[in-house]
Structures are given as C-alpha cells and as structure tokens.
Ligand SMILES: [Cu+2]
C-alpha cells in the first residue's frame with residue numbers, strides 16, 4: 076500500500092514538472108520579437124511561464140484531488156483527522172518558495188542587466204545637486220548590448236520624442252526631421268529622449284517588449300536596438316484623456332538602405348553625407 | 350480592568366434604538382446591525398459597479414468607440430474602480446464581516462466604540478451617493494481611480510473634486526473602522542482569552558487595521574494636496590508650477606498597494622474560518638498563519654513602487670522593490686499550503702461555501718503567480734498598464750476577495766437569518782460565477798501580452814474576438830447574480846430552518862441563538878480557547894472509515 080502511493084506521487088510530480096516545462100517552452104503567448112532585448116525578455120517569460128504552470132497545475136490538481144478523495148459521502152458522519160500542524164512541512168513550504176523566488180529574482184536581475192536596465196543613465200545621477208527639471212529619469216538606460224558585434228560599431232541614433240494629447244512627435248536632431256512615425260534602422264541602436272507636453276503618456280512597442288512613461292517636467296530616456304524590419308505599433312499605455320485609446324503611432328524598422336533613403340528624403344537643410 | 354468590561358456596555362442606548370427592520374435604517378450602535386448595514390449597502394454598490402463594468406465590456410465588444418462618448422467611457426472606468434474598491438470590497442470584507450464577527454470572536458457584547466462604529470458606516474452611503482451623483486450633475490472624474498496628475502488637474506475640476514471628497518469620506522470611514530477593530534481585538538477580549546487563541550479572522554483584521562491606520566492617512570493627505578492643486582492652483586504635483594508628478598505616484602501607492610492587502614487579508618481570515626468547519630479538521634498551522642499575516646503586513650508597506658517601474662524610478666529602487674514584492678509570495682504561499690493541508694484528510698462537505706472558498710484558492714493562486722511575474726522589472730516593463738495587469742488584479746480582488754465574500758454569505762447566512770440557503774441554487778451560482786469569471790479575465794492575459802493597453806475605449810481590431818470572449822464571460826458573471834439574489838431573498842422567507850448551529854461549528858458566534866440576541870449572549874460569553882478543535886484524535890480513528898494510506902500517514 077505504501078510503496079505504490081509513493082511511486083504514484085513521484086511519477087505524477089515528474090509528469091507535472093515535465094508538462095509544465097513543455098508548456099512553458101512550447102506555448103507562445105507573445106508577439107514577434109523585433110529588438111535585441113525582446114529575445115532576452117522571452118527567455119525570462121518562458122522560465123516564469125514554466126514555473127507558474129507547474130505551480131498552478133500542481134495546486135489545482137491537489138485541490139481537485141482533495142475535494143474528490145476527501146469529500147463527505149452520503150451518510151458519513153464524524154470528523155477528519157485532528158492534524159493541527161506539522162513543523163517540518165511548514166519549514167519545507169516556506170523554504171521552497173523562498174528559494175524559487177530568490178532564483179527568479181536573481182534570474183530576472185540578470186535579464187534586466189543584459190537589457191541594460193542597471194546601466195547608469197546619462198546625467199541620471201540621483202544626487203541633489205541638479206534641479207529636478209534637468210534630471211533624466213528612468214527608462215532602460217544606455218545599454219552596451221554586445222550580442223551582435225556589428226551593432227556596437229554603429230553610432231546610436233538620437234531621437235527626441237514629444238508626447239502630447241493625443242500624438243507622438245519624433246524629432247531627429249541630425250537633419251532636423253520632424254515625423255509622426257518613428258523610423259529606425261535595423262541593427263542600429265536608438266536613443267530616445269522623451270518629454271511630455273501636457274499629461275503623462277507612455278511609449279510602448281509590444282514587439283520591442285519595452286515601455287517607458289513620458290512624464291511632463293521630467294525627461295526620460297529609452298535605449299534599444301531594433302532587429303527585425305517591419306512596421307510595429309507604438310501604443311500610449313498611460314491613461315491620458317478621452318482619446319487615449321486612439322493615441323497610437325507606428326515604428327518603422329528599415330534596412331540600412333531604406334532608412335538612409337528616408338532620411339535623405341526628409342531632411343530639411345541640405346547637409347553633405349557622412 | 351478586563352473584568353469590568355461586561356458591565357461597561359450601557360443598556361440605556363439600546364432602549365432608544367428602533368427594533369424590527371427599521372433598525373437597519375437607523376443610527377444603530379449594535380455591531381450586528383452595523384455589519385449587515387455594511388453588507389447590504391456594499392452589495393447595492395456592487396450592483397452599480399457591476400453595471401459600470403457591463404458598460405465597459407459592452408464598449409469593448411467592438412474595436413471602435415461606438416457605445417458611449419470617449420469622455421463618458423473614462424468616467425465609467427473611474428467610477429467602476431472607485432465603487433468596487435472603496436464601496437464594495439473594502440467596506441464588506443472589513444466593515445461587514447468585521448463588525449458582525451469580531452465582537453463574537455473576542456467574547457465582547459459590542460465593538461469598543463459603538464458610536465464611532467455607526468459614524469463609520471453612515472459616512473459610506475452619502476459618500477457613495479455623492480460619487481454616483483457627480484456623474485449626473487457635473488460629470489464624474491475621468492482620470493481613473495488612480496487620479497494621476499497632471500491628468501487629474503486638467504480634466505473637469507468639479508467631477509475630480511467630488512471624487513476626492515467622496516474618497517476622503519470613505520477613507521475616514523475606513524480609519525474609524527480600523528481604530529475600532531484594533532481596540533476591540535486588543536482590549537475587549539473576554540477574560541481568559543489569549544491572543545494566540547483567537548480565531549484567525551481576528552488576526553487578519555488586526556493586521557488589516559494596522560495597514561488601514563498607517564497608510565490611509567497618507568492617501569488622505571495626498572488627495573488634499575491634489576485638491577489644493579485643483580482649487581487653489583498650488584503646485585505640489587503640477588509640473589507647470591514646479592511640482593512633481595512622480596511624488597504623487599509614490600504617495601498614492603504607499604496607500605494603494607496596502608489597499609490590496611486591506612482587500613485580501615480579511616478574505617484570507619474568512620476562508621480560514623470557513624474551511625476547518627466544513628472539512629471537520631483543525632486549521633492547519635495556526636501559528637505560522639499568524640506570523641505570515643504579520644509578515645504580509647510588514648512587507649506590504651515596503652513594496653509600493655512596483656507600480657512605478659515604468660515611470661521615473663532610478664535602477665536601485667526598481668531592484669529593491671522587485672525583491673521585496675517577490676518575497677510577499679513566501680508568507681502568502683504559506684497560507685495557501687496551510688489551507689491545502691486543512692483540506693487534506695478532511696471530511697469535506699462540498700457545499701456552496703466550500704466551493705467558493707476553493708474557487709478563491711484556484712483564482713488567487715493564478716493571480717499570485719502573475720503577481721510574482723509582474724514584480725520582475727523586465728517582465729513588468731512590457732506588460733505594465735496593459736490588460737495583463739487588469740487580468741492580474743481582477744484575479745486577486747474578484748477571484749480572491751469577492752469569491753470569499755460569496756463563500757462567507759453562504760456560510761454565515763444561517764447565523765444571521767436562522768435559515769439555510771438553497772444549496773442547489775448556491776452551487777449553480779458558483780458554477781456560473783467561476784466559469785464566467787475565468788472566461789472574462791483569463792483571455793485578458795493574452796491581450797495584455799500582445800499589445801492591448803488598459804483603459805482604452807478603442808483598440809486594435811486584431812483583438813476583437815478575444816475581447817468578445819471576455820465580454821461573454823462578463824455577461825455570465827452578471828447573470829450569476831440573479832440566482833444568488835433570488836436565493837438570498839427566497840431563503841429568508843421560506844428557507845429551511847437552520848437551528849442555532851447547523852454546521853456544528855465551535856467558533857463563538859455559533860454558540861448562541863441564530864439570529865443572535867442583542868448583546869450576543871443571553872448569559873456570559875463562552876470561553877473558546879481552541880476555536881478549531883475539530884477532528885478525531887489519531888488513536889481513535891474508526892478503522893472502517895479510513896483507508897490504509899491514511900493510517901500510514903498517521904504512523905509518521
Ligand atoms: Cu497618451
């Protein structure tokens with residue numbers, strides 16, 4: 076009686092873990108990835124999804140099993156077992172989640188660092204010397220993503236983003252281009268410096284897995300490197316007024332040639348080519 | 350000092366109190382009347398908040414804004430959030446069940462401050478009516494229940510000011526309630542009753558009330574500053590006048606994260622009361638349950654900035670709040686494993702109260718898992734302010750707290766009315782609610798991951814089908830209210846007579862008549878030192894009723 080139940084438990088546990096891992100690795104809930112940090116994000120997502128699936132299915136399984144196995148049958152009287160607690164068991168289910176949470180925390184810290192989140196922001200020191208208006212806040216900072224060596228050879232493309240009710244405006248300092256769409260070059264880092272004119276907005280590109288609030292009075296920065304040519308939505312993610320749902324734009328990730336052609340076609344004063 | 354307590358309750362006000370159903374409309378100081386006032390009033394606002402949710406889900410059936418004007422949509426979502434949080438869940442899990450049960454649990458005849466108690470309740474209906482009427486008079490607030498400046502400074506001022514007034518009144522009510530619970534639990538305990546002998550709901554309410562008293566004043570101060578910015582054109586949060594909008598977010602979330610625990614900790618307590626009775630087993634791990642509540646209270650105060658990972662927060666702050674937030678999963682996990690252990694080996698009656706409690710466990714575990722994921726900065730940066738978050742917090746506050754409210758109503762209904770609710774209708778109610786809830790909110794995880802932000806009236810057409818699933822789920826949830834309402838009303842008139850203690854429970858509220866008399870007990874309050882003394886001792890197990898593996902587990 077004892078050995079079979081132990082084996083059954085063990086087999087069920089292994090099936091649960093394998094099933095959870097399989098689900099986490101094979102069921103894709105995310106849109107295409109189009110920036111260097113999107114695959115890193117997806118790696119974190121798959122780990123969290125696997126752990127979450129194992130935990131959730133395990134607990135739901137336990138509940139259903141308990142409700143079926145320990146249900147009161149008709150005509151049955153009397154109480155259950157007078158178990159008031161079990162210290163080793165309590166220690167076990169305190170320690171295991173603590174270890175899992177610690178592992179997840181360290182892993183996501185590592186992910187965050189690879190995304191460039193822990194890099195010091197340009198002028199972003201939180202010393203009290205500078206007045207608030209000049210501080211650069213938040214965002215995924217100036218990242219040194221070295222996954223592809225070719226990207227680091229290219230100069231980051233600076234773009235000034237202005238968010239207002241209910242549109243994004245993109246200004247390219249090189250060439251003094253104003254645009255309602257964000258044009259970037261695949262493989263070349265982009266550095267957005269964002270400011271809002273009226274209320275808080277948020278710049279979100281789901282395919283880049285990146286979001287940063289655009290805050291009036293406090294410039295924020297967002298650095299990323301697009302990878303996959305295509306057109307992706309830019310979505311305002313912070314409630315900003317009646318037309319919040321319509322506050323959308325497009326980021327166009329071009330090949331190098333297309334991007335240069337676009338720059339040439341739109342730049343205002345004729346400047347010689349670099 | 351403690352011995353004089355029973356004599357302290359003055360008999361004089363009682364004689365002035367109306368009797369019969371009229372007392373429910375009066376300034377009654379009876380904790381049971383006040384508890385029911387909270388419950389019925391809260392439920393009325395739940396229906397209003399639900400109708401608002403229905404309007405939101407109707408708008409989202411199609412990807413274009415076609416059901417109501419865009420500014421009305423923002424008013425509706427602001428009212429929905431505010432009503433559901435401040436007028437339904439917080440007053441019901443704290444005020445309703447707290448007032449009804451806590452005096453019983455500590456062996457007192459009423460709350461410590463009965464008049465303050467009545468004042469706390471009677472702040473709620475005017476505040477709620479003020480809030481709702483703002484929609485008809487001036488137009489309601491449009492900046493969401495978070496009221497972030499500068500949006501809240503630039504949307505029409507009258508609606509925003511009424512919103513602030515109403516939330517201040519509700520916050521005041523909540524603080525009065527919190528003070529009362531702390532005083533009652535710590536000072537009105539029957540002589541001989543030790544803290545570690547109290548039913549778990551007392552601990553949950555003690556922890557919750559500490560959070561209420563520490564954090565709600567911060568919200569009040571913040572909203573007063575916000576109202577100065579609107580009315581007197583001060584510049585606390587107005588960037589045009591040198592103010593700082595991120596400071597508002599810090600202050601707001603310093604209250605509003607603990608507010609989550611103000612909504613779920615009492616629910617944890619209620620489940621801890623319901624499960625042992627219907628499983629006929631002691632609550633597993635009483636001591637660790639108490640410590641985990643206190644750990645949640647302490648950690649809950651230092652995690653607020655996880656709502657601000659995409660706004661202006663420096664990297665070190667993001668790291669700290671990630672770790673603090675993720676660690677709340679540990680004490681929370683302890684509670685869930687203890688409930689599972691309470692179920693294990695029991696003789697579980699599969700009635701509506703147990704089904705809703707188990708539905709709560711399933712939903713909350715999912716909400717907790719997505720919560721730990723959201724605590725990770727890189728994860729949050731993608732899904733912050735999207736439908737993923739909407740799904741997450743509805744799993745916590747609806748799948749969690751509201752499921753527990755229904756479980757509690759099925760469980761304590763015979764105490765209040767002396768009659769049982771109809772079990773068939775109750776299980777049907779559970780089935781509809783559980784299916785409708787999961788159909789409504791589970792798909793929203795996918796919506797958020799794939800690019801649908803929250804609080805929008807119009808969205809990318811590729812999301813239409815999934816949104817329609819979600820709206821069908823919302824419709825099922827709305828329909829599920831009907832069998833419940835019918836059950837509550839019909840059972841009150843012709844339900845099966847329950848007797849004083851239909852569940853054979855040991856907690857003190859069941860050791861008196863149903864419904865209980867004024868001042869709770871005819872004679873002296875019973876001294877219940879082990880409210881969970883269910884179960885057959887291991888050596889007395891009837892060999893015919895257990896399986897071999899039960900014996901084997903016992904032998905350890
Ligand atoms: Cu916007």
Ligand SMILES: [Cu+2]
Nearest residue numbers: 606653655656
């Ligand atoms: Cu929070």
